[in-house]
Amino acid sequence: MVSPPTAEQWRRASPFAAIGAVCIVGGGLLAAATAHAPSEHATWAVAYLVLVCGIAQIVVGVGQAAVVPAERVTRTPWAELLAWNLGNAGVIAGTVTDQLWLMVLGSVLLAISLVLFLFAGRGAGRSLLVMVYRAVLAIVLVSIPVGIALAIARG
Secondary structure, three states, X not given: OOOOOOHHXXXXXXXXXXXXXXXXXXXXXXXXXXXXXXXXXXXXXXXXXXXXHHHHHHHHHHHHHHHOOHHHOOOHHXXXXXXXXXXXXXXXXXXXXXXXXXXXXXXXXXXXXXXXXXXXXXXXXXXXXXXXXXXXXXXXXXXXXXXHHHHHHHO
């Protein structure tokens, strides 16, 4: 059974949850604004904002707060938060402007953030919650080179 989150866990998770929620709302607003004339880039950006910038950010931020003991977390969450959001901004900006270098740079920052999340979670145990948390990190990490390959193939 999972115990209710502590005040410390809420404090550590709240930046990820807040920014993730803003991204989900932003994705909805973008969908509404572009519904009259949807484009490939706008449709992709909506999905990316909601799924990666929003939901995945909430899952990894809240997940880390839930599975990593407070004494193991120092400045890492701020580096993760910065790399995650700058990386996502680079991926979005590079994709919608067809600047492959910017999308790749953003992807590298996103991968760095995921590696930071993985390292912060070392020694967290093998509970179901920890395994799900690590699986989400792995899925997002594996999707990065797939996204880069698709962008290159698309030209």
